[in-house]
Amino acid sequence: MSSTDLTNDVRLSSALNLTARSKPRFVQLLNDSFVIGWRNLLRVPRQIDWLIGVTIMPLMFLLMFRYIFAGTVQMTLPQGVSAVNYLVVGILLQGIVFSGMNTGYGLAMDAKEGLMDRFRSLPMQHLAVVLGRIVADMAIAIFSTVTTILVAFAVGFRPTANLGEWLAAIGIMGLTAFVFCWLGAVIGLALKTVEAVSSIGFSAIMPLTFISSAFISTDFLPSWLQGFAANQPFSLSVNATRGLLNGYPDVGNTAWLAVMWWLGTLVVVIPLTAWLFEKRGE
Amino acid sequence: MGYSGEYAVRATGLKKSYGETQALKGVDIHVKTGTVLGVLGPNGAGKTTAVRILTTLLQPDAGTAEVAGVDVLAHPDQARRVIGLSGQYAAVDEILTGRENLIMFGQLYGLPKSIAKARATELLAQFGLTAAGDRILKTYSGGMRRRLDLAASLIVAPPVLVLDEPTTGLDPRSRADMWQVIENLVSDGTTVLLTTQYLEEADRLANEIVVIDHGLVIAKGTADELKTQLGGERLDISVADGSNLAEVEQSLQQLASTWGIAGNEVLVEPHTRRFTVPYPAGAAGLMQAVRDLDSVGIHPTDFSLRRPTLDDVFLQLTGHAAEDMEGDGSYE
Ligand SMILES: Nc1ncnc2c1ncn2[C@@H]1O[C@H](COP(=O)(O)OP(=O)(O)OP(=O)(O)O)[C@@H](O)[C@H]1O
Ligand SMILES: [Mg+2]
Numbered sequence: 355m356s357s358t359d360l361t362n363d364v365r366l367s368s369a370l371n372l373t374a375r376s377k378p379r380f381v382q383l384l385n386d387s388f389v390i391g392w393r394n395l396l397r398v399p400r401q402i403d404w405l406i407g408v409t410i411m412p413l414m415f416l417l418m419f420r421y422i423f424a425g426t427v428q429m430t431l432p433q434g435v436s437a438v439n440y441l442v443v444g445i446l447l448q449g450i451v452f453s454g455m456n457t458g459y460g461l462a463m464d465a466k467e468g469l470m471d472r473f474r475s476l477p478m479q480h481l482a483v484v485l486g487r488i489v490a491d492m493a494i495a496i497f498s499t500v501t502t503i504l505v506a507f508a509v510g511f512r513p514t515a516n517l518g519e520w521l522a523a524i525g526i527m528g529l530t531a532f533v534f535c536w537l538g539a540v541i542g543l544a545l546k547t548v549e550a551v552s553s554i555g556f557s558a559i560m561p562l563t564f565i566s567s568a569f570i571s572t573d574f575l576p577s578w579l580q581g582f583a584a585n586q587p588f589s590l591s592v593n594a595t596r597g598l599l600n601g602y603p604d605v606g607n608t609a610w611l612a613v614m615w616w617l618g619t620l621v622v623v624i625p626l627t628a629w630l631f632e633k634r635g636e
Numbered sequence: 637m638g639y640s641g642e643y644a645v646r647a648t649g650l651k652k653s654y655g656e657t658q659a660l661k662g663v664d665i666h667v668k669t670g671t672v673l674g675v676l677g678p679n680g681a682g683k684t685t686a687v688r689i690l691t692t693l694l695q696p697d698a699g700t701a702e703v704a705g706v707d708v709l710a711h712p713d714q715a716r717r718v719i720g721l722s723g724q725y726a727a728v729d730e731i732l733t734g735r736e737n738l739i740m741f742g743q744l745y746g747l748p749k750s751i752a753k754a755r756a757t758e759l760l761a762q763f764g765l766t767a768a769g770d771r772i773l774k775t776y777s778g779g780m781r782r783r784l785d786l787a788a789s790l791i792v793a794p795p796v797l798v799l800d801e802p803t804t805g806l807d808p809r810s811r812a813d814m815w816q817v818i819e820n821l822v823s824d825g826t827t828v829l830l831t832t833q834y835l836e837e838a839d840r841l842a843n844e845i846v847v848i849d850h851g852l853v854i855a856k857g858t859a860d861e862l863k864t865q866l867g868g869e870r871l872d873i874s875v876a877d878g879s880n881l882a883e884v885e886q887s888l889q890q891l892a893s894t895w896g897i898a899g900n901e902v903l904v905e906p907h908t909r910r911f912t913v914p915y916p917a918g919a920a921g922l923m924q925a926v927r928d929l930d931s932v933g934i935h936p937t938d939f940s941l942r943r944p945t946l947d948d949v950f951l952q953l954t955g956h957a958a959e960d961m962e963g964d965g966s967y968e
Contacts, residue, residue, distance in 0.1 A: 382746070385743070386743075386744055393732065393740050396732060397729070401731065467727070468725045468726065469729055471693055471727050472721075472723075472727035472741070473744070474693055475692060475693060475719070476741065477713055477716040477717045478745070478746075
């Protein structure tokens with residue numbers, strides 16, 4: 355290629371660049387998130403061992419709870435409520451919380467590889483680095499959740515939900531996954547290193563899933579934990595999903611309460627993420 | 637290539653502290669449009685800190701920075717369009733192919749996918765990576781990865797290019813390739829700011845050099861000016877085991893004074909029994925040096941004449957060796 359060609363082409367590129375960048379911010383954000391999301395998805399089949407790892411973890415929880423604890427949990431439940439149905443919902447939502455940690459891990463990995471600095475030095479919408487990460491992590495969470503549901507059916511999960519209830523339950527689980535991806539992003543950006551995210555981040559989020567109604571009714575927890583466990587938003591998500599899929603307990607307003615909690619969390623967490631991202635260089 | 641003002645980079649009074657560490661204590665950096673400025677300094681001098689400030693990655697505590705006429709601190713987003721950055725460590729996706737990396741970065745610059753693809757193909761060719769373009773980066777050598785990283789910073793042909801130690805860790809062959817690439821870019825009109833630990837590299841590429849140490853500019857000028865300041869070549873003289881080093885040092889100091897060299901410029905490294913002294917006559921006077929040494933009773937076991945290194949620059953400019961930079965910087 356002659357240097358004249360290059361110069362012409364460069365002028366063309368620069369011109370196009372300026373045109374493209376005069377689009378509204380929101381359009382840029384969508385475009386950039388799509389580009390980063392696609393990049394993250396391209397990486398998945400090339401890290402197949404990692405994908406197997408994140409898919410297997412909820413399956414292990416499922417099988418262990420199904421065959422080790424289900425009998426005991428059954429004794430805590432009212433007549434006619436299936437422990438398998440009860441536990442599967444808890445395990446699905448725990449898996450969703452853990453998959454949010456992938457977002458933190460992925461961002462810390464990008465920082466480790468120096469890519470974060472490259473992104474920060476580009477005239478792009480920086481929040482897209484996080485949003486694009488979340489797009490990919492949501493896809494992985496869906497894959498892993500569907501796999502878990504299929505295996506759950508094989509080991510005796512028998513939900514009573516109709517189509518509408520399924521859709522509502524999927525909505526709750528999806529929103530929960532989305533929120534935990536953002537929380538994962540905060541953890542990833544705040545802790546900075548891959549090692550810290552996979553140890554500290556994980557330990558920080560783990561209690562939230564156990565001090566909850568995920569695996570046992572909160573009435574059976576120590577009394578000083580009951581208030582928190584019964585009312586924290588993760589429990590609300592679990593209760594709402596359980597109500598929708600299994601008809602126990604009654605959903606009532608729980609689903610709406612969960613939605614309100616999560617939307618409120620997003621209002622705090624999204625700007626916090628943007629702020630953490632911009633001050634990463636310090 | 638866009639910018640026609642006199643200085644493509646103009647930074648004054650840059651200060652930055654990390655907690656107790658003062659990484660920059662008031663640094664000025666000016667790069668004339670279309671030229672190359674080399675920022676020379678040892679580990680921890682503050683080179684990367686300065687680079688990160690100029691490329692919007694870091695906020696300085698004080699100072700101003702302007703690149704291609706854009707105020708970097710006030711309009712970071714605009715600045716990002718006129719600066720290409722290739723950082724100290726390659727910042728590319730290890731799990732994507734070279735082509736996928738370039739397409740992704742092109743799209744993030746706002747290019748439509750078709751243009752981003754065409755540009756990726758062009759850049760791969762320009763950097764001799766066409767054959768490797770569809771392999772994932774994990775399979776690249778350090779030199780290839782470094783070239784791809786540079787290619788990624790050239791997608792929109794920015795008028796100003798900032799390179800942080802572009803050849804550290806490369807073998808001599810890859811280093812020469814990288815120098816060639818940089819020279820080509822400069823001849824196409826790009827303004828380049830590069831940092832380096834190698835005097836040789838600054839010498840080859842830079843029109844002007846700024847030497848920084850402990851966050852301060854300690855010298856600046858063209859390579860020739862700095863070298864004149866350094867007093868030319870150095871003689872390394874090793875003496876036999878068991879020699880009386882103090883005696884040899886004294887003789888050497890006397891001899892040096894006849895060459896016009898001050899006594900305190902004679903350096904000794906006791907554990908290797910090696911003396912280093914500036915030798916103004918250079919290669920032409922080599923035989924004379926041997927005779928002179930003989931005449932004062934110094935019989936070297938090893939003897940060589942070499943060009944000054946960064947270490948010598950530091951010895952001369954700061955009175956302490958580059959390795960002693962850490963800690964309080966004092967040199968006993
Ligand atoms: N994020 C940070 N937190 C704390 N201290 C830092 C940080 N980054 C740099 N420093 C300190 O600031 C000083 C200057 O560092 P800088 O990275 O700018 O040096 P450099 O000239 O690029 O060195 P090198 O040749 O090793 O890359 C050093 O003392 C370093 O330890
Ligand atoms: Mg550095």
